[in-house]
Amino acid sequence: MKKVVIIGAGLGGLAAGIQLQHEGYHVTIVEKNAHAGGKMMPVKIGDYSFDFGPNTITMPDVFRKVLSNVGESLDDYIEFVRLDHHTKNVFYSGDSFIQSTSPDAVIKQLADLDPTAAQTYWDYLKEVQRLYKQSEHGFFHRTFQSWLDYLSPSLTKAFFSVRPLETMNHFHSRYFKNKEILQVFNRYATYIGSSPYKTPATFSMIGYLEMTEGVFTIKGGNPNLAQAFVEVFKKLGGSLHLEQEVSQVIVRDQTAAGVQLASGMEVPADTVIINGDFITATKQLISEELRPSLPNKKLDSYEPSISAFVILAGLKKYQQDIHHHQVFFPEDYKREFSDIFEKNQLPEDPTVYICHSAYTDRSISKGSNLFILVNAPAVNMKSGEEIDRYKNKIYDRLEKEGIDIRENLEVEKVYTPDSIAHLFHAYKGALYGVSSHKKSDAFLRPRNKSKDIKALYYVGGTTHPGGGSPMVTLSGLNVAKKIIFNDKA
Ligand SMILES: Cc1cc2nc3c(=O)[nH]c(=O)nc-3n(C[C@H](O)[C@H](O)[C@H](O)COP(=O)(O)OP(=O)(O)OC[C@H]3O[C@@H](n4cnc5c(N)ncnc54)[C@H](O)[C@@H]3O)c2cc1C
Structure with missing residues (x-):
C-alpha cells in the first residue's frame, strides 16, 4: 500500500486525503494546530461561538463532490442553508442595498x-x-x-x-x-x-x-464542513495527527520520501503533499539547494493577497438589525486599496464587514456573535496600544452607524495580520495565498507538482485553481487525481 503524508489539515489537504485514502493509499495528515480545517476554524469564547475563516460559502457542489466521489453524501453530515437576501451593504451616503438571488428584488x-x-x-x-x-x-x-x-x-x-x-x-x-x-x-x-x-x-x-x-451557511457553523471531511477521512481509515508540526520534508535522490516532525520523529512516505502555505512551507521545510526553480528570492517576490484585522465581539444584547452578512463601505473605495497595496498600511477609512451568523440561527451562540473584518496588508502590529487604537477606530465607525459595540461587549478577541500569519503559517498573513494582480499570478499560479522534487505536490490557495474555500477544495481533488493517474501510468 503506497503511503502519502499531507502537511496540513486545511480543506485542500482533507479533500486530497479523502480521495487518496479511498483509492487505496495509506494517508497520514499532520497538522500543527489543535483543530482540523485550517483557516476554517471554530472559536468558542465563553457562551459565544464564532466562525473564523470562510464566512461566505459558495459552490456547495464542490464540497459535495469530495464525498460523492467516495460513495458518501455530504448532506448526511451537514446542512447547507441558502441565504436568499444574503448581504446588506450600507454606503457612506446612508443608502443601502441588499444583494439577493432574486433579480426582481435587485x-x-x-x-x-x-x-x-x-x-x-x-x-x-x-x-x-x-x-x-x-x-x-x-x-x-x-x-x-x-x-x-x-x-x-x-x-x-x-x-x-x-x-x-x-x-x-x-x-x-x-x-x-x-x-x-x-x-x-x-x-x-x-x-x-x-x-x-x-x-x-x-x-x-x-x-x-x-x-x-446563492450564498450558503452551514447549520451549526461553517467549520462543521471540515468536521464532516475529518469524519469521512477517518472512516476510510486515514490517520490524522493534530498538534504535530512538520519541520522538514525528507528528500532523497531528489524525491520526497516523507517528513520529519518538530519532535524529531520521521514519517516515511512515497508521496508528500504540502497543504500549508506554498511560500512559507517551501522556504521552511525544503532547503534552498534542493529547489533550483524556487529560490528564496523568487518566493519573496510574490505579492501576498489581502490579510485582515479581525475582531470577534460577543454582544450581550442581540442585534436584530445586523444581517448575516453586512458591509459598511467608505466614501473612497480606491483609497482603501492604495493604502493596502501601495502604502502597505492599514486603511485609514476601511470597509467594515460583519458576519453575524446568529442572525440566521440564534441557537448558534449567546447574544450576537459578530465577526468583524477589515482588509489589511501584511503589517506587524506589535504594541497593544496600536491594536487598541485601530480596533477603537472600527468601533467608532460602527457607532456612527448605530451599532454600539463597547456598550454591549461581553467577550472580545482580536487577530492581526501577524497573528494570522503565525496561526496558519500563512505568507504575510495572506488569507488567499498570492494576489491575482499580475496575469502570471492570476492564471499561472505556482504549479501543483514540484518541478525540482519528484513525488512532491502542493494543494491550497496559492496554487491552481486559486484561493477561497471551494477553489482550495478543488485543488485537493485535482492533485489527488493527478497522483492516482501518475501512479497508474
Ligand atoms: C479571516 C478569513 C476570512 C475568510 N473568508 C473567506 C470566505 O468568506 N469565503 C471563502 O471561500 N474563503 C474565505 N477565506 C479563505 C479560506 O479560508 C481559505 O482559502 C481556505 O480555507 C484555505 O484552505 P487551505 O486548504 O488552502 O489551507 P489552510 O486552511 O491554510 O490550511 C493549511 C493548514 O496547514 C497547517 N500547516 C502549515 N504549516 C504546517 C506545518 N509545518 N506542519 C503542520 N501543519 C502545518 C496550518 O496550520 C493549516 O491548518 C477566509 C480566510 C480567512 C483567514
Missing part, C-alpha cells in the same frame, strides 16, 4: 439607486454566467504546468474569452453607474484577496455564484 432597488443598472442587470448576469462557465470548463479542474498549457487551441480560446486583459473595475463600470453600487460588485475582488482596480475581470464570475447560485 432590480427593484437599482431602479432607485442606479436606474441604468436596473436596465443592464440582466446583461450583467448573462455575462458573468458566461465568464463562470468558461472558467469552470477551462481552468477549474486542471493542474497547470506552464504557459505552454495555454497554447492548446481550446485553452487559448478559453483564456481570451474570460476577459483577462480588462480590470474588474473597468468591466463593472460598464454596467453600474452609481459609484456606491459599483463598490458592491467591485468588492468581489477581495474574495480572492486582491484589488478590483488591478484584478482581471475574469473574477467577476464570483458575481454569478452569489447573485444566481
Whole structure:
C-alpha cells in the first residue's frame, strides 16, 4: 500500500486525503494546530461561538463532490442553508442595498439607486454566467504546468474569452453607474484577496455564484464542513495527527520520501503533499539547494493577497438589525486599496464587514456573535496600544452607524495580520495565498507538482485553481487525481 503524508489539515489537504485514502493509499495528515480545517476554524469564547475563516460559502457542489466521489453524501453530515437576501451593504451616503438571488428584488432597488443598472442587470448576469462557465470548463479542474498549457487551441480560446486583459473595475463600470453600487460588485475582488482596480475581470464570475447560485451557511457553523471531511477521512481509515508540526520534508535522490516532525520523529512516505502555505512551507521545510526553480528570492517576490484585522465581539444584547452578512463601505473605495497595496498600511477609512451568523440561527451562540473584518496588508502590529487604537477606530465607525459595540461587549478577541500569519503559517498573513494582480499570478499560479522534487505536490490557495474555500477544495481533488493517474501510468 503506497503511503502519502499531507502537511496540513486545511480543506485542500482533507479533500486530497479523502480521495487518496479511498483509492487505496495509506494517508497520514499532520497538522500543527489543535483543530482540523485550517483557516476554517471554530472559536468558542465563553457562551459565544464564532466562525473564523470562510464566512461566505459558495459552490456547495464542490464540497459535495469530495464525498460523492467516495460513495458518501455530504448532506448526511451537514446542512447547507441558502441565504436568499444574503448581504446588506450600507454606503457612506446612508443608502443601502441588499444583494439577493432574486433579480426582481435587485432590480427593484437599482431602479432607485442606479436606474441604468436596473436596465443592464440582466446583461450583467448573462455575462458573468458566461465568464463562470468558461472558467469552470477551462481552468477549474486542471493542474497547470506552464504557459505552454495555454497554447492548446481550446485553452487559448478559453483564456481570451474570460476577459483577462480588462480590470474588474473597468468591466463593472460598464454596467453600474452609481459609484456606491459599483463598490458592491467591485468588492468581489477581495474574495480572492486582491484589488478590483488591478484584478482581471475574469473574477467577476464570483458575481454569478452569489447573485444566481446563492450564498450558503452551514447549520451549526461553517467549520462543521471540515468536521464532516475529518469524519469521512477517518472512516476510510486515514490517520490524522493534530498538534504535530512538520519541520522538514525528507528528500532523497531528489524525491520526497516523507517528513520529519518538530519532535524529531520521521514519517516515511512515497508521496508528500504540502497543504500549508506554498511560500512559507517551501522556504521552511525544503532547503534552498534542493529547489533550483524556487529560490528564496523568487518566493519573496510574490505579492501576498489581502490579510485582515479581525475582531470577534460577543454582544450581550442581540442585534436584530445586523444581517448575516453586512458591509459598511467608505466614501473612497480606491483609497482603501492604495493604502493596502501601495502604502502597505492599514486603511485609514476601511470597509467594515460583519458576519453575524446568529442572525440566521440564534441557537448558534449567546447574544450576537459578530465577526468583524477589515482588509489589511501584511503589517506587524506589535504594541497593544496600536491594536487598541485601530480596533477603537472600527468601533467608532460602527457607532456612527448605530451599532454600539463597547456598550454591549461581553467577550472580545482580536487577530492581526501577524497573528494570522503565525496561526496558519500563512505568507504575510495572506488569507488567499498570492494576489491575482499580475496575469502570471492570476492564471499561472505556482504549479501543483514540484518541478525540482519528484513525488512532491502542493494543494491550497496559492496554487491552481486559486484561493477561497471551494477553489482550495478543488485543488485537493485535482492533485489527488493527478497522483492516482501518475501512479497508474
Ligand atoms: C479571516 C478569513 C476570512 C475568510 N473568508 C473567506 C470566505 O468568506 N469565503 C471563502 O471561500 N474563503 C474565505 N477565506 C479563505 C479560506 O479560508 C481559505 O482559502 C481556505 O480555507 C484555505 O484552505 P487551505 O486548504 O488552502 O489551507 P489552510 O486552511 O491554510 O490550511 C493549511 C493548514 O496547514 C497547517 N500547516 C502549515 N504549516 C504546517 C506545518 N509545518 N506542519 C503542520 N501543519 C502545518 C496550518 O496550520 C493549516 O491548518 C477566509 C480566510 C480567512 C483567514
